[in-house]
Amino acid sequence: MTKKDIKEIIEKESESLNTLLETNDLSDFKVLVGELRDTYNKKQMFRTETEARFSVLQDNKYPTLAAKYWQCVREQAAFFNNLMGLSFEYRRNNAKIKWLQTKIEKETDEYKLTRYQVDIDECVFKKTNMEREAKERMREIKMWSKLKKEFNDGSFDDKDVNQHQLDSYGLQYFHRAKNLHEGSDDNEKFNVLGQLQSLQRIKKSGELENKTVKKEELAPPTQK
Numbered sequence: 001m002t003k004k005d006i007k008e009i010i011e012k013e014s015e016s017l018n019t020l021l022e023t024n025d026l027s028d029f030k031v032l033v034g035e036l037r038d039t040y041n042k043k044q045m046f047r048t049e050t051e052a053r054f055s056v057l058q059d060n061k062y063p064t065l066a067a068k069y070w071q072c073v074r075e076q077a078a079f080f081n082n083l084m085g086l087s088f089e090y091r092r093n094n095a096k097i098k099w100l101q102t103k104i105e106k107e108t109d110e111y112k113l114t115r116y117q118v119d120i121d122e123c124v125f126k127k128t129n130m131e132r133e134a135k136e137r138m139r140e141i142k143m144w145s146k147l148k149k150e151f152n153d154g155s156f157d158d159k160d161v162n163q164h165q166l167d168s169y170g171l172q173y174f175h176r177a178k179n180l181h182e183g184s185d186d187n188e189k190f191n192v193l194g195q196l197q198s199l200q201r202i203k204k205s206g207e208l209e210n211k212t213v214k215k216e217e218l219a220p221p222t223q224k
Contacts, residue, residue, distance in 0.1 A: 009125050010036060045136040046079075049143055057147070063171040066156035066164030069148055073161075076144035083137045090130045097123045166208055170199045 010033050017026055047056065056075065062068045100120045107113050157163035173196040180189055202208055 009121070009128065012121065045133060046140045049147075052143060052147065060175055061172060062168070063175065064156075064164065064168045065151045065153055067168035067172075069151040069156070069158065070161050070164065072144045072148045072151065076141055076148070079137050079141045079144070083134060083141065086130055086134055086137065090127070090134070093123050093126055093130065097127070162208075166199065166203055170196075170203065173199060 014026070014030060014033070017029060021029060052075075057068045057071060062071050097120060100116050100123070104113060104116045104120075107116065152158050173192060176192045177196050180192060
């Protein structure tokens with residue numbers, strides 16, 4: 001059985017479905033096995049590049065190249081963390097399969113043997129799902145890498161996320177403020193206009209400009 005092929009699992013489980021489903025539903029299920037296999041293999045798991053561009057990186061929320069780039073960083077980091085977590089779970093699942101196999105080899109009680117076999121079948125199905133999920137998570141990680149390169153045109157600081165935010169948030173809240181009207185919720189008006197005014201004040205005051213810190217200010221106090 002390959003990573004992409006779960007036909008064997010579906011067909012094997014049809015024996016159990018024989019008692020779970022009514023006769024006509026079981027017959028329909030068996031007819032649909034090939035279609036279900038195809039559905040399983042091609043179903044969408046995570047976002048496509050189209051969805052990433054128009055939904056995740058929407059222009060109103062991320063109005064600058066820097067804002068888009070740093071959101072790509074956040075998205076990629078999240079998928080990397082999830083892939084690592086999935087890897088740990090995959091190892092645990094494989095260990096469980098091996099443990100169950102050793103239990104089956106020594107077990108004589110029919111009930112326990114059945115339980116162990118059901119658990120193995122479930123773990124094998126989980127393993128197949130995890131392998132597919134890992135492939136899709138890696139696809140999205142590579143997609144965010146591609147988008148990061150596209151948006152990083154050298155016009156902004158790609159080492160410090162703070163450097164772009166005053167301008168990016170300023171544009172975002174400027175557009176949000178333009179869309180406010182008499183029927184807008186009072187809380188929304190208060191929040192949008194308040195944050196826009198704060199952004200404008202901070203930019204005008206220059207309080208976020210980089211300031212050089214003297215080395216002696218970073219040094220620990222001398223011991224007396």
